[in-house]
Amino acid sequence: MSLSIQLIRREDFETRCLYALVGAGAMALVAGVARQVLRQSVDPGYFALMAAALTAVKPLPAFNALVRTAVVLLPSIPYFLGLPSPLEYAASGAIAAAVLAWRGHGREGMGTTTQVALSAGAAAVTTAVGLYVQEVLDARFLPARGYFPLLVDYAVVALFWSIGTLPANLAIDVDAVATRGMRLEATLTGEVRTLVTRALGLYRQSQAEARKLATGKGREKLQGVLGKLAQDAFNLAESHTVLEAQLSSASQGSVDSQVQELRKRAADAQDGVARRQLERAAASLGEELNQLDALSRKRERLFAQLHAQVALLERARVCFIGAQASSPLEGADRALALADKLSALDLESSSSEMLPLPQRAPAARS
Numbered sequence: 001m002s003l004s005i006q007l008i009r010r011e012d013f014e015t016r017c018l019y020a021l022v023g024a025g026a027m028a029l030v031a032g033v034a035r036q037v038l039r040q041s042v043d044p045g046y047f048a049l050m051a052a053a054l055t056a057v058k059p060l061p062a063f064n065a066l067v068r069t070a071v072v073l074l075p076s077i078p079y080f081l082g083l084p085s086p087l088e089y090a091a092s093g094a095i096a097a098a099v100l101a102w103r104g105h106g107r108e109g110m111g112t113t114t115q116v117a118l119s120a121g122a123a124a125v126t127t128a129v130g131l132y133v134q135e136v137l138d139a140r141f142l143p144a145r146g147y148f149p150l151l152v153d154y155a156v157v158a159l160f161w162s163i164g165t166l167p168a169n170l171a172i173d174v175d176a177v178a179t180r181g182m183r184l185e186a187t188l189t190g191e192v193r194t195l196v197t198r199a200l201g202l203y204r205q206s207q208a209e210a211r212k213l214a215t216g217k218g219r220e221k222l223q224g225v226l227g228k229l230a231q232d233a234f235n236l237a238e239s240h241t242v243l244e245a246q247l248s249s250a251s252q253g254s255v256d257s258q259v260q261e262l263r264k265r266a267a268d269a270q271d272g273v274a275r276r277q278l279e280r281a282a283a284s285l286g287e288e289l290n291q292l293d294a295l296s297r298k299r300e301r302l303f304a305q306l307h308a309q310v311a312l313l314e315r316a317r318v319c320f321i322g323a324q325a326s327s328p329l330e331g332a333d334r335a336l337a338l339a340d341k342l343s344a345l346d347l348e349s350s351s352s353e354m355l356p357l358p359q360r361a362p363a364a365r366s
Contacts, residue, residue, distance in 0.1 A: 004179040006171045008186040012106050013169045016056045017162040023055030024048045024158030028150040035150075044153045045089045045131060049075055052158035053096040056165070057104030067104045071096050086128050093127025093161050094120040101168035107186050108193075115168050123164030130160025177227045177234075178204060184234050188241065192303075195310050196237045202313040203230035209320040210335070218335030225342045229316060232346075233309040240302040247295055316342050 007013075027050075031042035050072055059067035078091035101111040101119035111119075134156045142149040171182035181200035188196055206226050213219045266278035319338055 004171075004173055004176040006179050006183045008169050008171050008183045009107070010169065012058070013166060016058075016100075016165060017159065020052035020056040020158040020162035021155055023051040023053075024154040025151055026055075027051035028154035029147065031154070032147045032150050044134065044150075044157050046076060046079055046092055048154040048157040049089075049092055049096055049127065049161055051154070052161055053100060056162060057100050058106030059104045060108065063103050067099060070099045071104070074099060086131075089131050090124040090128045093164065094124035096161070097123030097165045097168070100165055105168045111168055112172075114172050115170065118167035118170070118172070119165050122167055123161055126160040126164035127157070130157045133160070175207065177230050178207075181230065181234055184237060188237065192237050192240055192306070195306050196234065199230055199233040199237075199310045199313050202310070202317050203227075206313070206317050206320060209317070213335045216335065218333065218337075218339060222335045222339040222342070225339050225346065226316060229309065229313050229342070229346060233306060233313065236302055236306040236309055240299060240306060243295055243299040243302065247292065247299060312345060315345065 027047050028044075031044070031047065034040045034042050053071040053075065054068060057067055057071055075092040075096045077095065078088040081088075083091060098116050098120040101116045103110060105111055105115075134153045137152060137156065138149065142152060171179045171186070173179040173182065178200065181196060181203065185193060185196050185200060203226060207223060210219060210222050210226060213222070262278050262282035266275050266282060269275040269278060319341060
């Protein structure tokens, strides 16, 4: 299996960078007032990072207070420990990015260990680079005093740090099927998301069991069958989401009421031409209503198929347990037998799902 990397919810990353700049800009104004009124210089290192992280994190409501407190307090630890100058800034940026990737990324659930570790490492590097760029700008291009150089200093640090949080929005896996599932999971909500999460977990568990079998064509076939089962579940979830979006943009009840109103107007019309035009308009809307009804029933069928596909993945996982407990076959023979059994189950499930949708005959409404 080759390494697969996909960007998930790109808009979240873009918004995070923008919010980080806004937070750093506000802190720069506070630093300017402190320098002008209190005669105190505010270091852009910690304060720019803290302000950027505080405005950039998007924790779930249950963890809002915890995460925001963490991004304020934890990045200050390297400064209290007295670490050398480049290292303390890098460590502070890494801590803030790790907290964001853990619980402040804006999605349900925690960030993976890989996302947290890569975010921390990347932010450590980009924070140090950002501070170096800020020092070069101060030395060569910016005036010594005023609010503008402060805004630039804080914005540069915040921008480089926020770029370092990109791994929090990466789905990284050596399995392309699992990576696709992670990416799809991040875009869904409600029960469909729960089913995709379940399917992804079952697929990973089954693949872990498959990797324990002897290497050979049987294991390769078994892993391919498991991948097809998971891909089918993800395809159903995507199709259901597309239909859900289409149906949400058109209200079936509203179209029905329009049809009834047009037919009532046609019945009351005195002019024959006007009556025929109103009847044609009602017939046209009636066809749209039938189409919406067909899409609604198709959505229900896709949702039921998704449930069935997840149940099939659950059955595949149980097959591994049963095979380990009772099968006299070993190695490649067991893998091949499991692959054939799962293929038969998939074929049986697919054939039962190919039944055509019943067509509703257009009925006149009065």
